[in-house]
Amino acid sequence: MKASNPVIPLFDLDYGPDEEEAVLRVLRGKWLTMGEEIAAFEQEFAGYCGVKHALAVSSGTTALHLANVVAGVQQGSEVICPALTFAATANAIIYSGGTPVFADITSPDDWTISPEDIARKITQDTKAVTIMHYGGFACQMDEIMKIARSHKIAVIEDAAHAPGSTYREKKLGAIGDISCFSFFSNKNISTGEGGMICTNNDEYAEQIKSVRSHGMTSGTVDRHRGHAFSYDITALGYNYRLDEIHAALGRVQLRKLDAGNKYRRLAALRYKRGLKKISEIKLPFADRHTEANYHFFPVLLHDSIDRRDLMTYLRGLGIQTSIHYPPVHNFTFHRQHFKTPYLPLTESIAAHELTLPMYAGIKDEQIDYIVETLLAYFQNI
Numbered sequence: 001m002k003a004s005n006p007v008i009p010l011f012d013l014d015y016g017p018d019e020e021e022a023v024l025r026v027l028r029g030k031w032l033t034m035g036e037e038i039a040a041f042e043q044e045f046a047g048y049c050g051v052k053h054a055l056a057v058s059s060g061t062t063a064l065h066l067a068n069v070v071a072g073v074q075q076g077s078e079v080i081c082p083a084l085t086f087a088a089t090a091n092a093i094i095y096s097g098g099t100p101v102f103a104d105i106t107s108p109d110d111w112t113i114s115p116e117d118i119a120r121k122i123t124q125d126t127k128a129v130t131i132m133h134y135g136g137f138a139c140q141m142d143e144i145m146k147i148a149r150s151h152k153i154a155v156i157e158d159a160a161h162a163p164g165s166t167y168r169e170k171k172l173g174a175i176g177d178i179s180c181f182s183f184f185s186n187k188n189i190s191t192g193e194g195g196m197i198c199t200n201n202d203e204y205a206e207q208i209k210s211v212r213s214h215g216m217t218s219g220t221v222d223r224h225r226g227h228a229f230s231y232d233i234t235a236l237g238y239n240y241r242l243d244e245i246h247a248a249l250g251r252v253q254l255r256k257l258d259a260g261n262k263y264r265r266l267a268a269l270r271y272k273r274g275l276k277k278i279s280e281i282k283l284p285f286a287d288r289h290t291e292a293n294y295h296f297f298p299v300l301l302h303d304s305i306d307r308r309d310l311m312t313y314l315r316g317l318g319i320q321t322s323i324h325y326p327p328v329h330n331f332t333f334h335r336q337h338f339k340t341p342y343l344p345l346t347e348s349i350a351a352h353e354l355t356l357p358m359y360a361g362i363k364d365e366q367i368d369y370i371v372e373t374l375l376a377y378f379q380n381i
């Protein structure tokens, strides 16, 4: 295997002739935005998740921004969120004028936001809590919903990692007040860029439809078809629309989602069997196998392991790895603008986490090779 050439990538797209056909269908139809593909994708996604409304937007980040807007987050609002997440979870709060209040994770086995820490951090300014289903593993939604209901605060699910994962037989993204999905290239549904907002709340849905397109009272299709001659602007809106090509890709990817997630679960089982032999590696979320979509495959290295050295070694042997995540509260920008809390569990997991390759299509031989390469490393240190 050639050195420094990533032979086993962290993620690989599951694209084929159906995606090609979907793009061509849009090009041939000559209608590029907010048309039939978007309407169909929204309907199919809502049906899949079991929610009343699904609204397509340009990214997971814009979905989160609009979720904060409709939840009423504004200057002076606090929103509790995890720090062990991608920056967008917290930044979307800041776009709306709110302050992210970072909460710790639950335990060394459950890296999702701690319900106890949420409860501890609620103040009279708390407007919402944004939870994030880390790696597609569900947060403790029963406890979180109970706390949120008793304090009358909204629950925003950052479900960027979570399409197809379940919690007590409900799809993630169908439990909170509003949920946000990402279709970025490396997600379980990949369209390049793209996102979806789900909600059962009719008022939220109406507001989102309006503000994702400049707050306008009529859409492009209405005007094109002669259903509307002009429009009014009734709220400060944005251009957060998705286009037809991405929606067409999303529809194909949605059809493949369950099979892809099943493939990932089998791949995870193979990893688990192999990694048992390595005492320096622990696997989180031990009891969540059947409910998870394995968006990625995180492992925890023993404190004594030099992660950078291990990553360099793996890269040299053709295995790409990553870290999920450098915690948001420690970034320069966030330290400069917000209180830096003490989050001992988050800090300790973030310092020792390693993400191994995972995607629908990863081969058994590739997983075996990764396990053997790790085994060789640990036998030689």
Ligand SMILES: Cc1ncc(COP(=O)(O)O)c(C=O)c1O
Pocket (backbone or CB within 6 Å): 059, 060, 061, 062, 085, 086, 088, 089, 132, 158, 160, 161, 181, 182, 183, 184, 193, 194, 195
């Ligand atoms: C947890 C989480 N939230 C939000 C986002 C933002 O999604 P997008 O890249 O589609 O804006 C991402 C994606 O990368 C993510 O991993």
